[in-house]
Amino acid sequence: MTQFTDFGLAQPVLRALEEAGYKSPTPIQAQAIAPAMQGRDLCGIAQTGTGKTAAFALPILHRLAETPRRPIRRGCRVLVLSPTRELANQIAENFSDYGKYLSFTNTVVFGGVTISRQEKALANGVDILVATPGRLMDLIERRSLTLEAVEILVLDEADQMLDLGFIHALKRIVKMLPKERQSLFFSATMPKNIASLADQYLRDPVQVAVTPVATTAERVTQEVIFAHTGAKQALLNHILRDPAIERVLVFTRTKHGADRVVRGLEKVSINASAIHGNKSQPQRERALAAFKDGSCRVLVATDIAARGIDVEAVSHVINYDLPNVPESYVHRIGRTARAGANGLAISFCNDEEKAYLRDIERTTRQKIPVAGFPEGFSPPSRQEAADNAQAEERRPAPNGQRPGQRQGQRPSSRPGGRPGQGRGFEGRGGENRGSGRPSRPDGAARPQEGRGDRRPAGGQGENRAEPRGEQRSRGPRPQGSGEGRAIGWLDRGPRS
Numbered sequence: 001m002t003q004f005t006d007f008g009l010a011q012p013v014l015r016a017l018e019e020a021g022y023k024s025p026t027p028i029q030a031q032a033i034a035p036a037m038q039g040r041d042l043c044g045i046a047q048t049g050t051g052k053t054a055a056f057a058l059p060i061l062h063r064l065a066e067t068p069r070r071p072i073r074r075g076c077r078v079l080v081l082s083p084t085r086e087l088a089n090q091i092a093e094n095f096s097d098y099g100k101y102l103s104f105t106n107t108v109v110f111g112g113v114t115i116s117r118q119e120k121a122l123a124n125g126v127d128i129l130v131a132t133p134g135r136l137m138d139l140i141e142r143r144s145l146t147l148e149a150v151e152i153l154v155l156d157e158a159d160q161m162l163d164l165g166f167i168h169a170l171k172r173i174v175k176m177l178p179k180e181r182q183s184l185f186f187s188a189t190m191p192k193n194i195a196s197l198a199d200q201y202l203r204d205p206v207q208v209a210v211t212p213v214a215t216t217a218e219r220v221t222q223e224v225i226f227a228h229t230g231a232k233q234a235l236l237n238h239i240l241r242d243p244a245i246e247r248v249l250v251f252t253r254t255k256h257g258a259d260r261v262v263r264g265l266e267k268v269s270i271n272a273s274a275i276h277g278n279k280s281q282p283q284r285e286r287a288l289a290a291f292k293d294g295s296c297r298v299l300v301a302t303d304i305a306a307r308g309i310d311v312e313a314v315s316h317v318i319n320y321d322l323p324n325v326p327e328s329y330v331h332r333i334g335r336t337a338r339a340g341a342n343g344l345a346i347s348f349c350n351d352e353e354k355a356y357l358r359d360i361e362r363t364t365r366q367k368i369p370v371a372g373f374p375e376g377f378s379p380p381s382r383q384e385a386a387d388n389a390q391a392e393e394r395r396p397a398p399n400g401q402r403p404g405q406r407q408g409q410r411p412s413s414r415p416g417g418r419p420g421q422g423r424g425f426e427g428r429g430g431e432n433r434g435s436g437r438p439s440r441p442d443g444a445a446r447p448q449e450g451r452g453d454r455r456p457a458g459g460q461g462e463n464r465a466e467p468r469g470e471q472r473s474r475g476p477r478p479q480g481s482g483e484g485r486a487i488g489w490l491d492r493g494p495r496s
């Protein structure tokens with residue numbers, strides 16, 4: 001089996017890997033590192049969780065170490081494009097970890113935070129710049145950044161980049177890059193439009209791929225509990241009272257759904273935070289940090305917000321709502337049982353979601369075992385649940401807020417204005433915003449299609465991705481979704 005030492009990576013890189021406890025390369029690393037070290041272009045099909053970041057970061061650090069030179073003012077030597085801020089942060093963190101014994105500078109830029117600090121960080125140039133496309137364009141337009149000296153380009157999660165409507169920004173960015181460069185291109189799927197983009201941007205690329213089919217992680221024990229919508233919150237509260245559940249990711253289909261679940265947990269004194277596109281960057285970072293350091297054991301997330309989040313030791317994933325895209329299910333449950341640990345994925349399924357469940361089982365070619373209600377749990381009747389929901393609607397919130405309305409947000413003054421529609425939300429959080437539902441990667445009809453009134457509760461179409469305000473894509477509205485892509489796992493066995 002290939003070892004990291006076989007590649008001839010620079011010593012400081014090997015030392016950092018040893019410290020990180022990496023014993024042997026993952027399959028994508030085994031395929032990608034050697035050609036990338038030689039300066040070849042790369043076209044990789046791989047998802048988050050496969051070790052793809054190290055697959056490009058390690059050879060890049062090696063190449064920089066081989067040809068040390070100062071970056072030009074307001075320029076960078078390596079440009080990594082990422083579709084989301086979470087992923088951008090994670091990539092930059094990985095570069096810092098793997099490069100800790102080298103003295104390269106790395107900076108991450110994305111929207112939603114003040115630009116002036118980023119401009120300052122770029123003033124003297126940086127070796128590695130990780131960026132989301134919208135903010136990158138802003139910086140270029142403000143002449144705070146030039147791409148004329150980029151030696152290596154990485155395009156990460158190209159399919160999501162396109163799904164989020166970044167194609168025009170991307171084309172403009174690539175036009176500004178020197179023709180003489182190395183390009184490393186990664187995508188979870190390789191449909192025609194992505195393949196033709198790769199064709200345009202890559203020169204004689206080495207193709208690398210890891211199991212692109214949707215398979216569920218073997219170490220994840222899965223179960224489904226049938227519960228009507230009104231019983232779901234009480235069921236969740238009951239399950240989470242168990243202290244053995246150390247770190248749990250709860251998925252909802254919508255942003256408002258996520259907030260509602262957090263409020264429901266707080267009512268029974270279970271500390272939880274939500275992460276989704278309506279949250280500001282500092283809120284997201286705080287929630288993620290608290291989840292990572294264990295001070296908050298429950299994180300409630302929407303699919304897109306959770307994408308790319310890599311948190312070790314998530315013991316449980318709970319699908320409060322079943323996703324209407326089967327690949328999202330695979331992606332969600334893959335958040336647990338990482339790095340060789342075991343995990344449990346519990347899905348709540350109401351009557352309307354049974355079609356989604358069938359779709360998931362068809363895609364994963366597995367039957368998900370049905371579990372009964374946990375011991376000691378008796379679900380509220382539908383009537384009780386409906387009464388509770390109504391009471392919640394009428395409940396006067398602390399400091400005059402209405403339920404669903406966030407602090408600092410003015411109530412809507414428009415007649416008929418609904419809670420949660422204040423101006424404070426506008427221009428932010430486009431990540432999940434929108435009215436459509438995600439398209440299926442295979443173009444197949446979705447269960448429940450066209451049955452608007454029977455769509456599962458909370459299905460307000462928030463899964464449709466749009467360019468975020470902060471990322472301000474200059475392109476047209478996205479045509480697809482940030483979620484509708486095939487997600488697969490490569491060998492999730494122990495890496496040794």
Ligand code: AMP
Pocket residue numbers: 021022023024025026029047048049050051052053054310495
């Ligand atoms: P990624 O697919 O880049 O998001 O990586 C997924 C996780 O795998 C990250 O937590 C990495 O730190 C970890 N990882 C990457 N490569 C290796 C390796 N060779 N051995 C062990 N863990 C790894």
